[in-house]
Amino acid sequence: MNAPTLSAPLQAATAAACTSAPAINFAYLDERSKRMIRRALLKAVAIPGYQVPFGSREMPLPYGWGTGGIQVTAAVIGPNDVLKVIDQGSDDTVNAVNIRRFFQRTAGVPITTQTRAATLIQTRHRIPETPLREGQIIVYQVPVPEPLQRLEPRETETRTLHALAEYGLMHVKLYEDIARHGHIATTYDYPVLVNGRYLMSPSPIPKFDNPKLHRNPALQLFGAGREKRIYAVPPYTKVESLSFDDHPFEVQRWEAACALCGATDAFLDEVIIDDQGTRQHTCSDSDHCQQRRAAASTVAT
Amino acid sequence: MYVAVKGGEAAILQSYRLLAEQRRGDEAVPELSVAQIRQQMKLAVDRVMSEGSLYDPELAALAIKQACGDLVEAIFLLRAYRATLPRLGRTLALRTETMALSRRISATFKDLPGGQILGPTYDYTQRLLDFALLAAAPTQPPTEPGPARPPEPPAPRVVDLLNQEGLIEQCPPPAGDPEPTDLTREPLRFPADRATRLQNLARGDEGFLLAMAYSTQRGYSHTHPFVGEIRLGTVAVELEPEELGFGLSIGDIELTECEMVNQFVGSQSEPPQFTRGYGLAFGHSERKAMAMSLVDRSLRATELGEAVQAPAQMQEFVLSHSDSLEASGFVQHLKLPHYVDFQSELELVRRMRAQALISSASTDSAATPDPAPASPPWTQP
Amino acid sequence: MNQTLPMPATPSCTPQPLLRVRQLGKRYGALTALHDASFDLWPGEVLAVVGESGSGKSTLLNAVAALSRPDSGGVEYRLRDGTLEDVHALSAARQRLLARTDWGFVHQNPADGLRMDVSAGANVGERLMGLGWRHYGQLRATALEWLQRVEIDPWRIDDTPRVFSGGMRQRLQIARNLVTSPRLLFMDEPTSGLDVSVQARLLDLLRRLTQELQLAVVIVTHDLAVARLLAQRMVVMQRGRIVESGLTDQLLDDPQHPYTQLLVSSVLPP
Numbered sequence: 001m002n003a004p005t006l007s008a009p010l011q012a013a014t015a016a017a018c019t020s021a022p023a024i025n026f027a028y029l030d031e032r033s034k035r036m037i038r039r040a041l042l043k044a045v046a047i048p049g050y051q052v053p054f055g056s057r058e059m060p061l062p063y064g065w066g067t068g069g070i071q072v073t074a075a076v077i078g079p080n081d082v083l084k085v086i087d088q089g090s091d092d093t094v095n096a097v098n099i100r101r102f103f104q105r106t107a108g109v110p111i112t113t114q115t116r117a118a119t120l121i122q123t124r125h126r127i128p129e130t131p132l133r134e135g136q137i138i139v140y141q142v143p144v145p146e147p148l149q150r151l152e153p154r155e156t157e158t159r160t161l162h163a164l165a166e167y168g169l170m171h172v173k174l175y176e177d178i179a180r181h182g183h184i185a186t187t188y189d190y191p192v193l194v195n196g197r198y199l200m201s202p203s204p205i206p207k208f209d210n211p212k213l214h215r216n217p218a219l220q221l222f223g224a225g226r227e228k229r230i231y232a233v234p235p236y237t238k239v240e241s242l243s244f245d246d247h248p249f250e251v252q253r254w255e256a257a258c259a260l261c262g263a264t265d266a267f268l269d270e271v272i273i274d275d276q277g278t279r280q281h282t283c284s285d286s287d288h289c290q291q292r293r294a295a296a297s298t299v300a301t
Numbered sequence: 302m303y304v305a306v307k308g309g310e311a312a313i314l315q316s317y318r319l320l321a322e323q324r325r326g327d328e329a330v331p332e333l334s335v336a337q338i339r340q341q342m343k344l345a346v347d348r349v350m351s352e353g354s355l356y357d358p359e360l361a362a363l364a365i366k367q368a369c370g371d372l373v374e375a376i377f378l379l380r381a382y383r384a385t386l387p388r389l390g391r392t393l394a395l396r397t398e399t400m401a402l403s404r405r406i407s408a409t410f411k412d413l414p415g416g417q418i419l420g421p422t423y424d425y426t427q428r429l430l431d432f433a434l435l436a437a438a439p440t441q442p443p444t445e446p447g448p449a450r451p452p453e454p455p456a457p458r459v460v461d462l463l464n465q466e467g468l469i470e471q472c473p474p475p476a477g478d479p480e481p482t483d484l485t486r487e488p489l490r491f492p493a494d495r496a497t498r499l500q501n502l503a504r505g506d507e508g509f510l511l512a513m514a515y516s517t518q519r520g521y522s523h524t525h526p527f528v529g530e531i532r533l534g535t536v537a538v539e540l541e542p543e544e545l546g547f548g549l550s551i552g553d554i555e556l557t558e559c560e561m562v563n564q565f566v567g568s569q570s571e572p573p574q575f576t577r578g579y580g581l582a583f584g585h586s587e588r589k590a591m592a593m594s595l596v597d598r599s600l601r602a603t604e605l606g607e608a609v610q611a612p613a614q615m616q617e618f619v620l621s622h623s624d625s626l627e628a629s630g631f632v633q634h635l636k637l638p639h640y641v642d643f644q645s646e647l648e649l650v651r652r653m654r655a656q657a658l659i660s661s662a663s664t665d666s667a668a669t670p671d672p673a674p675a676s677p678p679w680t681q682p
Numbered sequence: 683m684n685q686t687l688p689m690p691a692t693p694s695c696t697p698q699p700l701l702r703v704r705q706l707g708k709r710y711g712a713l714t715a716l717h718d719a720s721f722d723l724w725p726g727e728v729l730a731v732v733g734e735s736g737s738g739k740s741t742l743l744n745a746v747a748a749l750s751r752p753d754s755g756g757v758e759y760r761l762r763d764g765t766l767e768d769v770h771a772l773s774a775a776r777q778r779l780l781a782r783t784d785w786g787f788v789h790q791n792p793a794d795g796l797r798m799d800v801s802a803g804a805n806v807g808e809r810l811m812g813l814g815w816r817h818y819g820q821l822r823a824t825a826l827e828w829l830q831r832v833e834i835d836p837w838r839i840d841d842t843p844r845v846f847s848g849g850m851r852q853r854l855q856i857a858r859n860l861v862t863s864p865r866l867l868f869m870d871e872p873t874s875g876l877d878v879s880v881q882a883r884l885l886d887l888l889r890r891l892t893q894e895l896q897l898a899v900v901i902v903t904h905d906l907a908v909a910r911l912l913a914q915r916m917v918v919m920q921r922g923r924i925v926e927s928g929l930t931d932q933l934l935d936d937p938q939h940p941y942t943q944l945l946v947s948s949v950l951p952p
Contacts, residue, residue, distance in 0.1 A: 030385070053488040058384040062377065063630030065637065088641045095637050097309035125641050143634065154617050156491045164775045168812030172797070172804045175811065178818050179801055179840050181653060187645035206645045226627045228488035244818040252648055270644055284641055 027074040028106040033057055037075035037230070041221060044232035049194025050162070051145050051229040059225065066099055066124060068223030069141035072230065073103070073122050076137060076221070082110045084118035089126035089267065089284035096124070115287050125188075127209040129266045129288035132218035134235060140203040145224040145231065147191045147201040167199050170242060178247055187252070193240050194233055202239075208251045208267050213239040256281040261292035324369045338362040347555075347584025348372055352625060353379030354485060354504050356554050356583055373506075373625045380626060383485070393539045393548050397532065397558050398461070402453040404533035404585075409562055415456020420533060421585070459530040460560050460577065469529075469562065469575040491617055498600055498620060499593075503581060505623030507589045513613045514595035521611035524598050526578065529562040533585055557582045559590035563598045566605050576605060698760060700725045700866060700898050705755035706745050715741040716752070717922045725865065726896040730913035730930065732903055732945070738922040739902040740870055746900065747787055747868045748777050759784075762865070782809050786859030790871040792851035795858070796843045802829065802854055803839040809862050828857040832887060849880035853887065860895065867892075869901040873908060885911050906945065910934055918942045 025031065033055075040054035059067040077083065083103055087096040091113040099122065100111060112118050115130040124141040132138060148158045151169050161169065170191055177185040190207040194200045202213055203222060213220065213233060220233040233239060241249040257264045259280045266288055268281040283289035325332065339346055339362035349361040353376045361379055368374035404420025407413055419425075463469040481496035489501065502510060517524055535555050539548035561578035578598030580590035595613075602614040612618050622628060701723040708716040716738045723729050731739045745752040748769050757769040762784070772780070781787070789795040796805055806825040807815070815821055826836050832853040834846075843851050852872060859867065872888070873881040889912055892899055903909055909916050909930055916934075917927040918941065926939040937943045 024385075030387070053490065055485075055487045058377075058380040058485075058626065060381050062633065063627045064632075064634030065630060067630075088638045092309045093638050094309045094312060097313055101310070101313075124637075125639070143631070154491075155621075156617065160774075164778060166778070166812060168808050171811035171816075172800055172808050175804045175807060175818065175821065176801060179803060179822075182656070185649060187649050188642040204639075204642050206641055208645070226631055243816075244821075245816045246819050252645060267641070268644075269640060270647070284644075 024106055026079070026107055027077050027103065028059070029057065029071065029074045033071075034075045037071055040230045041072065041075065041232060044221070044230050045219070045234050047198070048233050048237050049192075049198030049200040049231060051231045053228055054230050056225045056228040061098070061102070063226035064143060066095065066122075066141040067225030068227075068230070069122050069124070069139050069225075070099060070102065070223075071225060072139045072221050072223035073120065074106075076139075077103070077107055077109060077120055079107070079109060081120045082112050082118050083107075084112050084115060084121045084287075085123075086121070086126065086128070086286075087124040088269075089128070090286040092286060113287050114291070115285075116291075125204050125206075126267065126284060127205055127212045129263075129283070129285040130291070131212075132216055134217040136218040138216075138218050138220050140205075140220065140222045142201065142203045142222050142224040142229075143226070144189075145201055145222070145227050145229040147189075147199050162198065165197065167193075170199060171244075174242060174244065174247075178244070184243070184247060184249075190249075191242050193242060195237050196240075199242075200231065200233075200239075206252065206267060207241065207249075210239075210241045210249070211251065215239075254281060258283045258289060258292075261289045261296065263289070263292055324367070333366060335359060335362045335366055338365050344585060345370075345372060345375075347582070347586050348507060348589070349375045349379055350583040351586055351589060352376045352504055352506065353383065355379050355383045358584075373629050377626055377629070390540055390542070392551075393541055395536050395538065395556070397536055397556065398458050399455050400532055400534040400536050400556070400558075401553075402456060402532055402534040405453070405456060405530070406528070407459050407530045408528040409459060409530075413456075413459065413462065415453070418453055422587075453534075458532075458560070460562075463529070463562070463575065467574065470566075470577055472577060489620060491620075493616060493620060495597075495601065495604075498616070499579065499581075499597060501620045501623055502593045502596055505593070506625035506628065507586075507592065509623055509625075509628070510592040510596055511588060513599070513619055514592035516611065517595050517599050517613045522599055522602065522607075522614045523564075524576075524578070524595070525564040526595055526598065527562045528591070529560040529577075531557070531559045531587060531590065533557050533587070555584050557584065557586050557590045559587070559594045561591070561594035561598060576601070697724055698764075699723060700727075700760050701746070701900075702758040702766070703746055703755070704758075706742065706752045706757070707754035708741050708745055708750070708752050714922050716745065719755070719919075719922075719924050721917055721924070721927065723866075723898050723900060725898050726892075727915065728892055728897075728899040728901065728913040730901050730903055730909035730916045731919060732906060732909050732916060733919035734904055734945075736921075737919040739904075739919050741922070742919070743868055743870055743900060743902045747785065748772075748781070749787070759866070782812060783862050784864050784866060786856075786864045786867040788852075788855055788859060788867065788869040788872050790874055792843065792848070792855045795855040796851060798843050801840045801842055802834065802846075805843065805854060805858050806861055809858070813862070824861065828861055829854075831860075831891070832857045833883075847880075848876050849884060852876065852884055856888070856891070860891065860897075863895070865898060867897050867899045869899060871903055872901070873903070873905070888912055906934060918945065 027034075029037070036055055040052045043052045044050065056068065056071060059070055061067055061070065073083075083100070085091065085096045085100040085103070087093040090096065091100075103109065104111060115121065115128040115132070118136065120137050120139070121128065122139045122141070127138070146155070146158055148161060148169060151173055152158050152161070161167065174184050174186075177183065186207065188206045189201055189204040190210055192200050192202055192210060192213060202210060215236050215238065216233070217235050219235055222231045224230070243249040252267075254264070254268050256268065258266060258268055260282050263283055267284045269284045271280050271282060272278070273280050339358050342362070342365065345365055346358050346361045349364055349372055350356055350358065353361065353364070355361070360382065361375070364375035364378040365372065367378060402415075402418060404422065405415060405418045407417065460469055464471065475494070481500065484497065484500045484504070489497065493501070518526070533555070535553040537550045537553055539550050541548045559580040561580070563576045563578055565573040565575045576598065578594035578596075578601075580593030580597065582589045582593070596619060599611070599613040600616055600619060602609050607614070609615060699722040703719060703721050706716055706719040707714070719738075719742050721729065731742060733739050741750075744750040746757050748757070751770060758766045759769050759780070760766050769777070787795065797808070803822055803825040806828050807821040810821055810824065822839070826839060829836050829839060834850055834853055834857070838846070843854055846854065873884055876884065885908060891897065892912065899912070901908070901912060913930045915928065916930045917924045918933070918939065919925065920941045926933065926937070926942045933942060934946055937946045
């Protein structure tokens with residue numbers, strides 16, 4: 001008895017699937033997935049601050065560990081890009097190293113630690129101190145894209161609130177902070193209004209970094225893999241941190257300077273250096289600190 | 302471009318080495334083979350396939366070996382692999398009524414056409430540790446095997462029997478038979494229709510679904526469930542290439558299917574009928590299929606005119622938290638450095654404590670509320 | 683800048699109805715919960731909808747307040763600029779805006795109409811914040827003012843309703859609704875579940891406020907004494923239908939419909 005034969009395309013596809021180790025596409029994602037993500041990115045750029053749902057793929061890193069940022073980077077990166085990856089402002093934290101290695105393996109693009117030299121920066125929880133330029137793209141890793149989630153966990157409700165621009169709930173939260181503490185008690189992931197329309201979570205960057213979102217010359221992209229949302233702030237877009245007229249938005253200030261480079265206007269990490277609890281402050285942005293020290297030693301010689 | 306290889310990279314490489322050691326264990330002990338896992342840890346393999354959404358026992362066994370037996374980690378490995386696979390096509394709907402049965406039971410009838418087939422089950426074992434298994438030598442000659450038992454012939458489904466009298470709801474596909482959403486390709490949106498919910502549940506973590514199902518039995522929205530039927534067996538998977546116009550069997554898979562018969566619903570115009578809950582899993586996974594069927598029924602509350610009061614009835618609650626990858630990823634992401642955000646909180650708490658110290662030092666005991674206090678002292682232009 | 687609320691249109695010589703309810707009907711499966719219900723409501727007028735439980739009063743209220751969609755009939759509301767709008771034809775966005783500015787809804791259970799875990803001040807200020815008020819000091823001052831008007835101790839402004847008594851919660855709910863100076867208030871059994879003495883105090887407050895603010899009110903109640911105290915006009919419902927309507931005093935002193943007579947005769951004098 002003749003077994004029915006498969007059509008040629010079906011045969012070829014089956015054969016391809018049967019070969020042992022499949023070749024990995026440039027930057028890991030297959031082209032169809034990249035196309036899907038790019039479409040979501042285009043929508044996001046067209047509606048600044050609006051969360052676009054997308055079909056997030058399972059990546060080789062766990063949800064919650066930057067898969068959204070990685071998918072966005074994978075969708076926009078090209079062989080001529082120069083990639084910088086930071087976590088908590090540093091190129092050297094294990095998570096940044098892990099993600100950078102992932103792209104080195106799957107895309108083989110040039111890597112840099114210098115903000116100035118990068119064309120594409122993926123970041124977790126900080127914006128670099130060095131001002132970004134036109135033409136640069138910064139990709140933020142976002143754990144919770146919905147700024148109202150802690151106040152209203154139901155997506156069906158928050159969708160309506162965003163559609164109708166009903167953001168009273170967010171201001172209620174800020175009011176409560178002032179009533180309870182005398183000032184707004186949110187220090188990171190501080191909600192912003194984008195382009196005068198959408199309420200957005202800037203990802204858990206310290207509020208110190210919020211002013212950098214405003215009218216940034218670079219393209220800012222945000223990816224939330226687990227929650228499956230993408231959003232964007234196009235270059236030179238208005239981004240305002242929420243506040244009350246009589247309780248304006250303020251950033252953190254330190255009394256100390258960086259112990260390594262002397263910076264007084266950068267975000268400082270606190271490190272405990274001995275058993276007596278002696279504290280030292282150093283720049284969170286490792287590249288910024290490095291550049292300042294290099295410049296200082298050039299001047300000195 | 303210059304790349305500074307500093308502590309981070311070295312730490313990661315070392316952790317890989319330690320992980321490999323942990324996985325191998327004592328070198329004096331023979332290494333576990335993937336084939337052994339596939340054959341002798343079948344139920345683990347079945348779970349990994351179900352939640353990994355990929356029917357490939359060998360790959361599932363490999364994932365289990367690589368994950369050192371951590372099934373959630375193994376499921377992750379399988380899912381990540383699946384995400385790289387090209388789509389060849391879509392099969393025809395599986396026809397479980399044609400299942401070659403190795404197990405088939407019903408709690409709603411004492412006996413029924415096709416009979417009650419106990420099959421391989423832990424249900425009636427006594428849970429006593431069998432120390433004989435400890436001493437098993439690898440090349441033990443097997444005891445004389447009984448004559449090979451062919452699988453039982455297909456038997457009519459209990460729901461179809463109940464259907465003959467119109468006693469149970471029909472659940473026809475929605476008008477126009479729309480294509481179901483593919484949750485592996487598109488994000489979950491709410492409200493989700495039943496097909497989408499079932500997909501989510503099929504991939505959902507067994508432990509979570511078990512707890513949700515259990516809650517419905519303990520009063521958090523009780524649905525008066527009865528096991529209409531559980532069947533375990535193999536079913537042919539058929540593909541229908543366009544140019545052929547008929548189905549082509551590409552193999553058999555083993556499935557566990559559970560039909561739960563639940564609280565009847567009726568109105569003044571319509572006579573009462575039993576309602577249904579459905580569960581399906583790869584391999585032999587009864588606990589999962591049963592839990593899934595209870596939760597499926599519970600999530601149909603709005604459709605069946607029931608008040609939504611318990612967590613197991615709330616779509617957003619159940620479906621948003623059922624995925625072990627999402628849950629595990631986010632819970633464990635707390636291990637990632639958060640010191641920048643913590644730094645911010647630290648500053649705030651310190652300032653608030655300093656302020657509290659100042660205000661308790663003053664003799665203020667105002668009975669009437671003041672308007673908002675003046676700007677805190679720490680704000681500098 | 684704070685968003686200012688539109689000034690009410692100056693009344694013409696012959697005032698026009700604020701609300702026109704025409705032949706409203708609603709079914710739940712085979713059950714007819716509401717049939718052919720009609721009434722008009724004038725600015726500043728209080729209308730009581732009375733009947734026993736199951737009479738369809740709450741169904742009527744919810745359909746009129748756009749909380750549910752009727753199966754037949756219509757509801758028209760006169761906006762501040764004088765135009766008459768079909769309430770159920772409005773977009774969700776406009777309905778919600780209306781519900782937060784021009785209208786108020788006081789639920790029987792205050793927990794349904796309040797944010798229980800947010801301070802009293804925030805509860806009162808929320809609608810204003812939703813309208814764009816951005817001055818904390820002004821929000822707080824306005825909240826204080828309203829708390830005093832509903833006779834809640836101002837020093838409770840930072841407490842959450844969880845620690846309030848039932849009567850206080852209800853008064854807070856009223857303040858939350860009135861802060862945007864609505865023209866129409868819907869109330870669903872606002873005094874049920876409260877102690878008799880607490881009820882009396884609340885009714886007093888309601889009577890004072892409705893008169894001071896010239897509020898139009900549709901109040902659902904099974905208690906004829908509440909109707910007598912607050913409402914100029916009244917409709918009586920039985921099994922989904924309005925069986926009698928008219929001036930409250932007339933209806934209560936000289937009921938015509940047998941059902942109304944039954945209701946009135948079973949009321950104990952205060």
